[in-house]
Amino acid sequence: MIVKVLEERCKGCGLCIEFCPKKVLVFSERRNQQGYKIVALAFPEKCNQCGICYLMCPEVVFVKEDSFEK
Amino acid sequence: MSQLFRFPQSLKKTLFHYCPGCHHSLIHRLLCEVIDELGIREKTVGIASIGCSCFLYFYIDVDIVEAPHGRACSAATGIKRARPDLLVFTYQGDGDFAAIGLGDSLHSASRGEKFTVLMINNTLYGMTGGQVSPTTPLCQKTTTTPLGRDPQVHGYPMKIAEMLGNFEGVALSARVAVNNPKRVLSAKEVLKKAFLYQREAKGFTYVEFLSACPVNWKMDPLSATKYVDKLTEIFPLGTFKDIG
Structure with a gap:
């Protein structure tokens, strides 16, 4: 499973980057429509899907591929 | 743990209007996860209050009533008494629950009305620009206490969860925080x-969330999340009443 980043929801608060135990996430240089710097998976191979980014993200940015479209 | 990485079904896909790093939206998600896990989406009614959370009906896909400022507990009393089969929750801030609505809130608790209160304690009035609220800790700077809260002038902070623990009608009174993964899980x-x-109609249930307000605390999201640790020294986490 690859974690999907819903880029339009991201507000660039950085809580996921702070709490990620494997340091997978970084700020990318891109910005979304709201003007926030978005988070990106820099090292997806290091991700062990612990779910801490999902737990700490206030905006529900990290989801499974299939759970957002329903 | 099956909920991880699943977008909660009761949460609408609208983008949140909250500031970056605000814990409101995290608590919205926890609430939606609980509603989904208990399967009570079709018989839940929420009471939104005035404050940053007044647009609750944009985000949570259950029936929501908007109550006047501070009157959420009274509106919830009416709904719960008319339809005891529904599950009713109110979603209030500290300015709503503990300042203007303190009378309504305490009398609902002492009558033992059988609904759930989510109180989001960010220690100031967030929506109106960061004025002092009853739960502002001593020495905290707000727009109306620019030199810090002085007990001789502005009084002492109010500890609502401890106070409600002494009420006979209360079934559960707890204070939780959501500033690290372990606390998020226990808050849920x-x-x-x-x-x-x-x-189970046991009585009034009250859950207080210590929440970060980065903009009005004049901090970045990370330091605001860490500052909640400091707040837990003034407002200790824990369950103050649980009738089991």
């Missing part, structure tokens, strides 16, 4: 317990 457990107690 407490919230779930509150809804279960309500379903």
